[in-house]
Structure formats: C-alpha cells, structure tokens
Amino acid sequence: MLGWELPPHNSGGLGTACLQLCKALSKRSGIDIEFIVPYQARHDDIDFMTVSPAIPQGVASIIRSGIAYDSYKYIREDGTEEWLNIYDQQALYEHAVASMVDHREFDLVHAHDWLTFRAAMRVREKRGVPVVLHVHSVEADRAGMIGGGNPLVREIEGLSMLLADRVIAVSQHTKNCIVREYGIPADKIEVVHNSIEPGDIVPSADENVYHYLEAMRAHGYRIVVNVGRLTVQKGLPNLLRAAKEVVYRAPKTLFLIVGSGEQYYELIELAADLGIGKNVLFTDFQRGKRLRDAFAAGDLFVMPSVSEPFGLTPLEAIGYGSTPALVSRQSGISEVLRNCLKVDFWDINEMTNQIVAVVQNDPLRDNLIANARLEYEKLSWEDASEKLESIYGQHLTGAAA
Amino acid sequence: MSSVPRKTPVTDKKAIVLYLHVHQPFRVRHYTVFDAGVDHTYFNAPYEDGASNERILRKVAEKSYLPTNARLLQMLHEHPQFKLSLSITGTVLEQLEAWAPEALHSFKELVKTGRVEIVAETYHHSLAFFYSREEFEAQVKMHADKVKKVFDVVPTAFRNTELCYNNDVAYWADKAGYKAILAEGWDPILGWRSPNYVYRPAYTKHIRLLMKNYRLSDDIAFRFGDRSSPAWPLTAEKFSRWLADNQEATNFDLFMDYETFGEHQWGDTGIFDFLAHLPKEWLANRHHTFMTVTEAAEAFEPKDEIDVQSTITWADTERDLSAWLGNSMQSNAIEALYSLRDQIIGTRDLAFIEDWRKLTASDHFYYMCTKYFNDGDIHAYFSPYNTPYEAYMNFMNAYHDLHFRLAEKGVSA
Numbered sequence: 001m002l003g004w005e006l007p008p009h010n011s012g013g014l015g016t017a018c019l020q021l022c023k024a025l026s027k028r029s030g031i032d033i034e035f036i037v038p039y040q041a042r043h044d045d046i047d048f049m050t051v052s053p054a055i056p057q058g059v060a061s062i063i064r065s066g067i068a069y070d071s072y073k074y075i076r077e078d079g080t081e082e083w084l085n086i087y088d089q090q091a092l093y094e095h096a097v098a099s100m101v102d103h104r105e106f107d108l109v110h111a112h113d114w115l116t117f118r119a120a121m122r123v124r125e126k127r128g129v130p131v132v133l134h135v136h137s138v139e140a141d142r143a144g145m146i147g148g149g150n151p152l153v154r155e156i157e158g159l160s161m162l163l164a165d166r167v168i169a170v171s172q173h174t175k176n177c178i179v180r181e182y183g184i185p186a187d188k189i190e191v192v193h194n195s196i197e198p199g200d201i202v203p204s205a206d207e208n209v210y211h212y213l214e215a216m217r218a219h220g221y222r223i224v225v226n227v228g229r230l231t232v233q234k235g236l237p238n239l240l241r242a243a244k245e246v247v248y249r250a251p252k253t254l255f256l257i258v259g260s261g262e263q264y265y266e267l268i269e270l271a272a273d274l275g276i277g278k279n280v281l282f283t284d285f286q287r288g289k290r291l292r293d294a295f296a297a298g299d300l301f302v303m304p305s306v307s308e309p310f311g312l313t314p315l316e317a318i319g320y321g322s323t324p325a326l327v328s329r330q331s332g333i334s335e336v337l338r339n340c341l342k343v344d345f346w347d348i349n350e351m352t353n354q355i356v357a358v359v360q361n362d363p364l365r366d367n368l369i370a371n372a373r374l375e376y377e378k379l380s381w382e383d384a385s386e387k388l389e390s391i392y393g394q395h396l397t398g399a400a401a
Numbered sequence: 402m403s404s405v406p407r408k409t410p411v412t413d414k415k416a417i418v419l420y421l422h423v424h425q426p427f428r429v430r431h432y433t434v435f436d437a438g439v440d441h442t443y444f445n446a447p448y449e450d451g452a453s454n455e456r457i458l459r460k461v462a463e464k465s466y467l468p469t470n471a472r473l474l475q476m477l478h479e480h481p482q483f484k485l486s487l488s489i490t491g492t493v494l495e496q497l498e499a500w501a502p503e504a505l506h507s508f509k510e511l512v513k514t515g516r517v518e519i520v521a522e523t524y525h526h527s528l529a530f531f532y533s534r535e536e537f538e539a540q541v542k543m544h545a546d547k548v549k550k551v552f553d554v555v556p557t558a559f560r561n562t563e564l565c566y567n568n569d570v571a572y573w574a575d576k577a578g579y580k581a582i583l584a585e586g587w588d589p590i591l592g593w594r595s596p597n598y599v600y601r602p603a604y605t606k607h608i609r610l611l612m613k614n615y616r617l618s619d620d621i622a623f624r625f626g627d628r629s630s631p632a633w634p635l636t637a638e639k640f641s642r643w644l645a646d647n648q649e650a651t652n653f654d655l656f657m658d659y660e661t662f663g664e665h666q667w668g669d670t671g672i673f674d675f676l677a678h679l680p681k682e683w684l685a686n687r688h689h690t691f692m693t694v695t696e697a698a699e700a701f702e703p704k705d706e707i708d709v710q711s712t713i714t715w716a717d718t719e720r721d722l723s724a725w726l727g728n729s730m731q732s733n734a735i736e737a738l739y740s741l742r743d744q745i746i747g748t749r750d751l752a753f754i755e756d757w758r759k760l761t762a763s764d765h766f767y768y769m770c771t772k773y774f775n776d777g778d779i780h781a782y783f784s785p786y787n788t789p790y791e792a793y794m795n796f797m798n799a800y801h802d803l804h805f806r807l808a809e810k811g812v813s814a
Contacts, residue, residue: 249434338774341790353433357794363729364793371771 001035002097002109002116002123006051009041009059012229013312014136017170017194018112022049024385031389036100038093038115054096054119086115087152094119101127107396110388112136114153117160130165130395136194137170137309138177144232144306147181158182165395168388170194171332174309190391193336194310195381201319203296204289210297213256213281217299221252222359225298225323227291227313228305230261235304235328235345237263237270242304242351244274246359249352253279253359258294260285295321299365300358303327306345314340318376324368326354339371416652416692416700417644417683418611420583421659422560423489423508424526425461425496426764428452428785429795437802444759452785455500458493462501465663470507472677477514480680484516484691487659488560491524491540491547492762505551512552518693519548521556521579527761528562528725530570531712532739536746540758541577558582558694562763564613564656564715565722568708571602571610579608581698583656585715586612590707597650598704599697609698610707613656613715617643622657626670634671637678645686652697656715725766730793735766737800744812745803757803760796768792 001022005015022033026048033049040053097119110132111120117133124131139149139157161167161182167189169175175189208214213223224243228234236257243255257267257280264282271280286294295301301317301324308331315333317323327334328345341354358365430446446452476483489508497505511517523529524544529537541559548556558581559574566584574582586596591612594600600610620640624630632639644653658665666672683689692700716724726732738760745757768784769792786792807813 338788339771339790342787349433349435353435353798354794356434357797361730361733361793361797363733364790364797367728367730367771367793368790371774 001033002111002119003035003037004113004115006035006037006043006046009039014113017136020195020197020381021384024381025388028385028389034104034106036097038089054093054100090115090118094122098122098126108132108392110134114139114157117156121160121163132166132168132391132395133161133164134168135170135174135178138174138181140181141177141307141309142233166190166391168192168391170310172335173307173330173332177307190387192384192387193332194312195379195384196312196315196319197380198319198377201316203320204292208293208296209290210256210293213254213297216254221254222250222299223254223256223297224300224302224355224359225256225258225294225317226302226304227258227294228303230259230263230267232263233306235306236267238345238348238351239302239304240267240270240274240280242348242355243280244276245348245352246355247276247279249356250359255280256283256294256297257281258283258286258291292320295323297321298323300355301325302355303331304345304351305331308332315376315379318369318372322369322373324358324365324372326351337372337375339368339375341368414688414690415644415650416690416697418652418654418692418694418697419485420520420654420656420694421485421487422657423487423493423659425454425458425493426526426762427492427759428454429765429799432795432798434798437798438805441756441802441806443756443799443802454496458496458500461660461664462497462504464668465660466501466504467507468668468673469659469662469676470504470511472673474507474510476677476680477511477516480684482684482690483680484693484696486518486520486558486694488520488522490522490526491544492526492759494547494551509552512554518558518695519552519554519556520583520694521545521559523562525758525761526562526763528565528735528763529761530561530565532735533742536742558698563725565712566709567712568603568710571605571608575602575605575608581609581611581694583694584610584612584709585713585720586614586654587713587720590709590713594705595649597647597653599652599701600705600707601703603706603708609703611652611654611694611697613654617653618655618657621655621675622661622665625666625672625675635675637675637682640679641682644683645689651701652692723772724770725763728769728771730789731766731769734769734793734796734800741803741807744807748807748810748812753806760799765792765796769796
C-alpha cells in the first residue's frame with residue numbers, strides 16, 4: 001500500500017483514514033499489508049502491518065514540503081503557513097518506491113491520493129500487478145472550484161485514474177467529482193465510504209477549556225461550532241453570512257470557529273463587516289484537548305463545505321462532544337449519516353433557518369443528538385474492509401479473495 | 402342525534418363489519434424562520450413539492466378514491482346485503498371539494514344508497530381529546546355539521562383519531578349518545594377474549610364497543626401484496642373460507658385506512674379484484690351478511706365488558722400514542738400549540754382559528770416520529786419530509802407565526 005502519512009505523523013484525516021482502513025483490512029485472512037510512506041519515523045503502535053520508509057528523510061522534511069491537502073503550501077505546527085512546492089517530493093517518492101519494489105513480492109498495489117499515484121503507475125509498469133487507486137479528495141475539491149486546481153496535479157490524477165485497474169472513491173460525491181473532472185468511466189469507480197471507530201474517540205472527562213462559552217451557555221446562549229481548515233473548500237463565508245441572519249433573530253447565539261488557513265484574516269474581517277464581530281470567536285489552529293473540547297462546547301456543529309469528499313468532523317462532533325451536526329449536501333458524510341440536518345452549501349437562507357431552529361429549540365438538538373449517537377455507535381470500518389476485500393478478489397486470480 | 406329503531410338481533414348470521422378511514426391532512430410546507438411573521442400561509446407547498454396537499458390529494462383520488470368507489474358502488478348495486486362504514490375527516494372533505502369534486506361526488510353516491518354509514522370523529526383528525534375537551538367537542542361538532550351538509554346524514558357511531566381509545570373516550574361517547582365506538586382489538590386488552598364479538602365499555606350504559614380484528618385486517622391492509630406472507634396470494638374465496646371456518650364469532654371487524662385500496666396496496670397487487678369478489682364469496686352462505694358499525698352494535702348482545710385504563714391506538718407494534726408523542730420534539734410541539742388555543746379562539750378571527758386547527762392534525766406529530774426513522778420504515782414512507790427534524794422545524798416556525806399573529810392583535814400568549 002502506498003500512502004503519504006500515518007498518525008501520529010499526519011496533517012489531517014488522510015493518515016487517520018489510511019490507518020483505520022488498514023487495521024480493519026489486516027483482520028481479514030489472507031491480507032498482508034506493507035505500507036510505504038515517504039519518511040522515516042517510528043510507528044510503535046502499529047503491529048498489524050509493516051510500515052516502510054521510501055526515503056531516508058525525517059517527517060519534518062515532508063511537512064516542510066507541503067501537505068497532502070494542498071499542492072501549493074503547508075501549515076506549520078504553530079499554524080503559520082508557507083507557500084512551497086510538493087511536486088518534487090512526490091517525484092522523489094515515485095523513484096524511491098520504484099526501486100524498492102525490485103526486492104519485494106506482492107499481489108496488488110493500493111495507493112492513496114495523488115501524491116502516490118505516479119509511484120503506483122511506475123510499479124504497475126515494472127511488475128504488471130493490478131493497481132487500485134483510492135481517492136480521498138480530488139484537486140478540484142481542494143481548490144473549491146469545478147475545473148480548478150494545480151494543472152500538474154490534475155494531470156497526475158486524471159491520467160493515473162484512467163490507467164488504473166480500479167478507482168475507489170470515499171463517497172458518491174467524490175465519485176461524481178471524478179467523473180465530472182476527468183471523464184473516468186463511472187463503472188470503474190467503486191464507492192467505499194470512510195467510517196470511524198467509535199472506540200477510538202474518547203471525550204475528555206475533565207473540565208472543558210472553553211470556560212467563557214460554558215458560562216455564556218449557562219446564561220441562555222447557544223453555541224455553534226465549526227472545526228476545519230479555513231480554506232475556500234470549507235465554505236465558511238456562507239456560514240458567517242448565515243450567522244448574521246441567525247444573530248438578528250436569536251441574539252444569544254455565539255459562533256466558534258476553530259482552525260487556520262488562507263481565509264483566516266478574511267473571515268475575521270467579514271465577521272466584523274457583517275456586524276457580528278462580538279458573536280464570532282476565532283481560536284486559530286488547535287490540537288489535543290483544545291480541539292476535542294471545541295466539539296463539546298457546541299449545541300450544533302456546522303460543516304458548510306462547498307465540496308467535502310467525506311468529512312469526518314461531524315462524526316467527531318458527535319463522538320467527542322455529543323453535538324449534533326448540520327452538514328452541507330455537497331459532502332460524503334451526508335450520504336451516510338441520517339440523523340443530522342442537511343443543507344446545500346449555497347443556501348444561506350436554509351442554513352439560517354436550520355441553525356435558528358436548533359438554537360431556539362432544545363428538543364430538536366436533544367433528539368438529533370440522541371439518534372445520531374445511536375447511529376454513530378454502530379459505525380465501523382468493517383463494511384469498508386469487506387468491500388475492499390471483494391474488490392481485491394476481482395483483480396487477483398488464485399490469490400486472496 | 403337521530404334515533405335508529407332497535408332491530409331484532411340477527412343472531413343466526415355472522416357479519417363482516419368493513420370500516421374504512423378516509424383522511425388527508427393539510428401538510429405544512431417548507432416554512433422557514435424567514436416566513437414566520439411575514440407570510441401567514443402554512444399549507445400551500447408548491448405543486449411539485451413533496452408536501453403539496455393538492456398534488457397528493459389528486460394522486461390519491463386517481464389511484465384510490467375513484468377506482469375504489471367505482472367498485473364499491475357496483476358491489477352495493479349487485480349485492481343488496483353488502484354494507485360498509487366510512488369515516489371521512491373534515492380536512493379531506495375540504496380537499497376533495499377543492500381539488501377532486503368528482504371523487505367527492507363518488508363518495509356521495511355511496512352514502513345515497515343508504516347502506517354506507519358515516520362514522521363521527523374530529524373534523525381535523527386531532528388528538529384534542531387529550532389536550533382540550535372543549536376543543537375536542539368543538540371539532541366533533543364541526544365534523545358532524547360538515548357530514549350533515551355534504552352527505553345529509555347524522556352519525557351514530559364514533560371513532561377517535563387513530564382509534565385512540567380508553568374508558569374516558571368511551572364514557573364521553575356514551576354520554577354524547579353514540580351507539581357504537583371503535584377500538585383496536587389489542588391482545589393485552591382482550592386477553593383470552595376474541596375481537597369477533599360486540600362488547601360493552603366499562604362504566605358506560607348504552608354504547609357498544611367494536612374491536613378491530615387486526616390479524617384479518619392487516620392481512621388485507623399490510624400484507625396483501627407481500628409475497629413473503631404465508632397468506633399470499635390472498636383471494637376473496639380463501640379469506641371468506643377463513644372467516645366461515647371460525648365458529649366463535651358474530652362479527653368480523655375489518656378496520657383499515659381507505660387508502661389501502663390502490664395507494665398502500667397498488668392496483669397491480671390485485672387488491673381491487675379481492676374487494677370486488679369479497680361480497681360474492683362471503684354471501685354465498687346464507688348465514689353470512691355485512692353490517693355497518695351501528696347495525697352490528699345493535700344486532701348482537703355484548704359478550705363481556707372491556708376495561709381500558711391507558712390509551713390504546715391502532716398504530717405500530719406498541720399500539721400506544723408513542724408514534725405521535727413519543728419524543729420531546731413531539732410533546733414540545735403539541736404542548737406549544739395547545740398553549741395558544743384559548744387566546745386564538747378568543748380572537749374570533751375564523752381564518753386564524755382555522756389555521757391553528759389545521760395544525761392540530763395528529764399527522765404533523767407523526768411526521769416528527771424518530772423511533773423508526775433509522776430503519777426507514779412506514780413512518781418515513783408516509784411522511785412528506787426527508788427527516789422528522791424537518792417536520793419539526795416547519796411546524797415550530799408555523800407555531801412562531803401564530804404567536805406573532807396573536808401579538809399583532811395585542812394578545813400576549
């Protein structure tokens with residue numbers, strides 16, 4: 001398996017998804033996984049597969065070159081950003097993987113996202129094994145624009161998927177996007193929804209760090225939370241425009257925006273321009289307890305993404321915070337989760353309508369979360385691994401099925 | 402209440418008591434926080450919308466009311482012993498008048514034969530009995546007035562919305578002079594007793610209780626088109642044979658939604674043929690007949706007394722009110738609505754009062770039911786909304802608008 005990151009050395013959801021998927025897959029008999037990453041680091045807690053470095057460099061070098069979500073830049077640990085080129089790193093990985101496979105026996109290559117796609121195609125060229133490409137996001141998604149993004153990345157995505165034996169999309173939304181952007185035949189693309197392992201989500205037991213919000217809640221305020229990168233893909237300007245309408249009707253509503261990104265200052269300014277500066281709290285990029293507690297600080301979690309391949313944060317809100325979710329229909333999670341509110345990302349009126357309904361009606365919030373919890377508890381990566389096993393089987397003869 | 406002369410019990414005959422319930426609510430459109438306080442129309446979803454009352458009514462009229470009534474009328478003409486009972490809410494009568502007058506005409510034709518009894522109920526298909534006795538009586542009166550006007554008959558039997566029944570309901574109906582009342586023949590109530598007899602409700606003097614035989618009724622209403630059901634394919638001949646073989650019975654109470662015919666069970670299941678053949682097969686034996694609900698109440702001596710302390714209904718496996726009031730959104734919404742009742746009635750603004758009354762329909766609360774939402778079953782099928790949460794949001798925004806209108810009139814609620 002070819003991937004770019006694994007926890008704890010991950011910049012976001014891609015690494016987590018890969019790890020959990022592999023864990024579930026490794027429980028199926030006949031499947032042995034070697035996961036090749038572009039850096040050298042310890043993964044002591046991973047005992048269900050072999051993790052191999054393709055390049056003898058530290059994690060820092062990779063992170064310095066950019067992250068999987070953004071072909072132009074990366075976000076440092078302190079949240080600041082730098083515009084760089086990750087293209088060279090990707091090429092380096094391709095060559096390293098190509099020489100690694102000379103000394104290995106394997107039946108199939110499964111590669112995650114564009115950074116590893118060229119490497120996957122090189123392996124197929126050399127060894128003739130089937131190649132499965134797993135698409136966690138598409139360049140146009142990341143750019144927040146149909147037909148948009150880095151042309152070099154688009155070229156890699158389009159050509160590799162055309163040549164691959166099978167393409168896995170993390171949602172129907174992503175599948176539609178692949179067909180739209182690259183004209184890949186729809187019957188070659190299989191939807192395997194991401195999931196979550198509820199057992200891995202442990203809400204913090206001690207006091208919530210957002211004391212101010214807790215206090216305001218006690219005074220009858222209701223809190224709306226968003227957690228994510230502040231980039232065009234995430235659709236936050238629409239949330240703020242809805243927030244203005246919400247605050248006009250329900251003045252005791254506060255919005256907590258957790259994250260950083262190129263829209264950070266723009267959004268702060270927009271909130272001020274809309275006259276709701278004192279109702280919108282920005283926390284910048286957060287990790288650990290501050291991140292987990294943000295989910296718990298809310299009465300409603302909103303994910304207004306313009307285009308979200310899957311979207312794990314609403315499930316984290318349910319898991320960490322027992323906070324119900326309002327998600328855009330342009331997301332993979334909206335295909336999976338029934339007990340949540342849904343809205344088109346552009347429909348500011350309807351977003352307002354639904355947020356007002358929740359902040360003004362505690363029974364709505366309570367019923368949403370009670371039923372969402374029941375749904376959430378049933379989730380696992382089991383279904384995803386079962387589907388993948390069957391897809392592997394279709395491309396292998398006499399091997400694991 | 403007009404008095405029907407008491408007939409001699411026809412104890413040597415077994416009767417099918419077919420009772421069909423006809424109802425359509427005024428569904429609330431996608432009504433948002435932007436509408437509240439601005440646009441006071443709640444029930445006018447665009448025609449192409451899933452919640453369009455006009456579209457649904459026209460569809461049901463075409464698929465169910467017209468073809469079913471055509472067959473029923475023919476059956477009434479061909480079989481002088483064939484009879485049935487209908488309850489038909491005020492809200493569906495209004496919709497038929499507006500959007501399917503030909504279907505309304507076909508109902509009138511049935512009643513004109515004198516062998517179709519109209520059963521009393523609340524005009525708005527509400528749960529008012531449990532929230533405001535005054536409102537409940539007002540809605541029952543409205544319904545009786547409407548039935549008199551449309552069909553020129555006076556009901557002598559009563560059914561509460563969703564067959565909600567307890568000793569109080571029976572006591573009220575007895576005092577009001579009804580001869581019969583309907584309830585679900587639910588096993589925990591009946592115990593060892595059979596639903597196929599007439600009973601006397603506890604604490605009542607004159608009224609009789611008819612209890613739905615849900616096994617037989619559901620064989621038609623729910624399982625008719627189900628190929629995995631052991632009874633499939635169900636023919637009128639087979640069904641009549643089951644009933645004829647049952648020695649311990651005087652009356653088989655087949656109670657169901659009218660929309661079973663052609664809507665819940667589509668025409669291609671053969672449901673219309675089943676209906677059309679039932680009188681012929683059943684009446685082949687001269688000891689068999691059909692009766693309306695009041696006739697059955699008068700024809701047979703009560704077998705026993707039935708005591709129902711907590712409310713039963715004809716819905717779900719629980720047969721209680723949980724489909725309407727089981728979660729806090731539902732109870733919150735209905736309590737909020739009834740809290741405005743006295744002030745809204747006090748305005749004497751008839752259009753305003755009527756908007757409020759349309760919101761009392763039990764259907765609105767049913768759409769907010771979450772208990773089976775995850776399984777995507779019957780609750781989801783019968784809801785015009787994608788989720789119970791949407792139903793609740795629309796309803797509460799309409800409630801806020803009612804509140805706003807009260808405030809506009811200088812009334813604080």
